[in-house]
Amino acid sequence: MNVSLDLALVLVLVLCVASVGTSRIGAAIRYFSFQAAAVAMVPLLIETRSGEISVHAWVLFAMTIVLKVVGVPYLLNRSVREAAVRTEVEPLIGFGLSLAIGGALVALSFALARQLPLLQKPPSDLLIPVAFSLLMIGLLLIVSRSKAVTQVVGYLIMENGIFLFGLLLLETFPWLIEMGVLLDLFVAVFVMGIVIFQINREFDHIDSHQLDSLKD
Amino acid sequence: MLATLLLLPIIAAAVSLPLGSDRARVLLFRLVALAHLALVGGIWWRPPLPLFGGYLALDAPGLLVLSLGSVLFAGVAVYLGGYLDRAEQRPLRIFVASLLLLEGAISLVTACQHLGLFWVAIEISTLSSAPLLYFHHSGRALEATWKYLIVSSVGIALALLGTVFLAVAATDGSGETTLWIRDLMAGRALSKPWLHASFVLLLIGYGTKMGLAPMHAWKPDVYGEAPPPVAALLAGALTSCAFLAVMRITGICARAGEAPFASSLLVLLGLVSMGVAAVLIVGQTDYRRLLAYSSVEQMGILVFGLGFGIAGGQGAFLHVLNNALNKGIMFLTAGNVLQLCGTSAMASTTGLLRRAPVTGVLLLVGLFAGVGLPPFGLFISEFTILRAALAGGASAWPAVLYLFFLAVIFLGMCAAVLPLAQGEARAGELPLREPLSTTIPPAIFAMAALVLGVYVPPPLARMIDAAARQLGVAG
């Protein structure tokens, strides 16, 4: 067993649960940034087990650090500052309850991960359960929070989960595609940031649940 | 040839940014869209060579979707000048650049032969369409843009996950995997549980982009608030790209011997979409939202068709062409109605036949083509799908429900749209002016829809047949 890899994965999980429990948007963004840093370490840690760290893993590491640890949190923090919103005041689901749901989702993820057999043994038996947990908790944040920025954080957490899944294929996935995926993600958040800014200017709030003039 | 086709819109987008006047930008867009159409025509004449070691190549399904996209873009480009002249004046720099980028992204989607790259291309198309929705800078447009972004992003994230799962499913004993469409279609052994999970995720993910119920929530808002020419592109071309995605994974499933699993999900999702559309179309008061639900219905028909093997696939490919043309007619006409009457609320727009005869007639043609009346193309494709459902299905129930929903939607659409065209013009309302550039493109689309209903040209028929064969067992 690789203790540092386990540690990184469990850290990712803990930070993910922590972002469900916090009411401060700034803290949620910070947790995401730490989480992304831990996620960025994972490809390196996977490859240290087999010896040499490939250039591929280093590039992936660098891109993740630049885009997810620095770039995205910077953009999000800027939108929070522009909008002068600090806390998630009225989430659809209370913090205690969403924490409990988050815990249940993690349990579900661990159960789910057992249902999918792998030909190749994964680098760590925590990799898939943690990846599932990030996905589900990301979705939970998107549906249960009312502030646009928190929803974006949920989306990013989900994306981190997919990234972890992608590491199952670290050696065989073409670079170009990975870079494209990371860049797309960054641009997506950039566009969302602009829209959040516009929402704030137009309505004086970034409460996406108040965006309800369109319905049947 | 292929390189020119892909690079043309993207270079044009870059060129359009520093241009001095908006008039020049629109002109550039028109030229590029027409040149793109000409290039696509050339491709039908002589198939292009693959690019980048085969990452980019056009096969039959790709070429079909590329063609319909290109036709729509050309039509919208012609239409746009007349529309913008009378629309609220706004700077067009970002708008035109995004339009060009969208055309580039759609071309890229159709040419991708690697599912990872395919995902990237679809994501680019989503992102480049977001600024288009926000063109009017109103609060409602903003709300629609936000919903579009967040729902599509989540959908597309699930699609990415599905793509990764597919790669895991394709991993062989030595740890090698592939996302090349040709490898996956060539009967590679795929791990069943991962393939199933992957299919579900990809269907939900790309289905969100198509606007299948129950992932359709963004659609009425977006189509209702976007400028109508943009809505025409989204409803005609962008959804067809997502259809291409669903079709490709269906093909992969079929080749892996999992056709029954895929079929049952596709048929279910198709019927749910049609059912939801049927419920929401009845009593709809806004013309553009009505069209959005009609689009949900058409997407339902498409995946329903995909659920019935090669025969259903033939119907689906014919249908995707017809639907694109039909959405072109209807949304461009909706744009005219909007500009003539200042609203798309149906209660305050009546008597169009009297006040604006050309638009009124186009509206009726669009309606009749859209609900699948003969002799329009949609009748043929819907009928083909019905025949496939009756021949290929284990039970007749799907076909019965399909017909029932079609009938409900027929009544709902007619009840909603007919009063728009007919009825008395209110006293004091003058006949309205209709510029040619805004009536010719929908008229041409209407003509094409009529032709496809009567006669499918042999090259097109061959291409549809080749595309549909990808849905069957290899050989």
Place this chain on the structure above:
Amino acid sequence: MRAALHLLLFLVFPPLLMGVINRVKAAFAGRRGPPVLQLYFDLWKLLRKGAVYSTTTTWIFRAGPVVSLAATLVAGLLMPLGGGLPAPFAFPGDVILFAYLLATARFATVLAALDTGSSFEGMGASREVTFSALAEPALFLSIAALALARQSISWTSILSGQMAAWHLFGPAMAMLIGALVLVALAENSRIPFDDPTTHLELTMVHEVMILDHSGPDLAMILYGASLKLFLLGAIVVRLAFPFEASVPGHVALFVAGLLVYAVVMGVIESTFARLRMDRIPQILIAASVFAALAVAVILVRVNA
């Protein structure tokens, strides 16, 4: 011999922990603080005094402190102290008995508080029960995680050989320590959950329940509280210092560990603000979730 040493350590040492915590808090506040042995003096003083009983109370009020202290003492007999002193009584399932003995102690205190008929004490009892009901899942999940990791349901075997557990489930153990520290803070009514020094009835949780106790009764309650702090500390210390040594070395290590634990408690109490009442459940649920994560992580490994 070992049993005698166990008893001696268990019975004599706990009040010292309170003294250390109070000194650390005083140091943070810039005061000299009470002597480290203050609680011993207090207990001695209280034992020599008589008790005052309200006329509205019944035998339940008098039985409360006795039952509570007795239950805590029995619980202590099930807990090994460090690696060197195994529990005098060890049998499969004693982990569950341990948890329920602590619960019994709390139950007796709560009943005694309700018996006074005072609205303040009722309020305190209600809060105490609410929070401990939320702390219970965290405690049980932590116990479950440990039991799974060591494949045993007896404290003595669970808490021996912790090195192996760290090698296999390192991150999970770290999470468990976090969850157990939170449980210890909540169970012992420390900041950030409750403030043992508060003098305003409305903000009190645990303290308000024991307002009516006096003399030997109060001494029993205070002593029982220090025992409880000691017992939960014994688990945390053993998890955090899993090293093996000879018996005297073990005891020294354990005592040193407990002192560190007391200092950490003091630091936490001095640096954190007390939580708003409505935030407390959230933190306790978080502790449960972390314990649950630890269970999940350990399960993956155990069955692999």
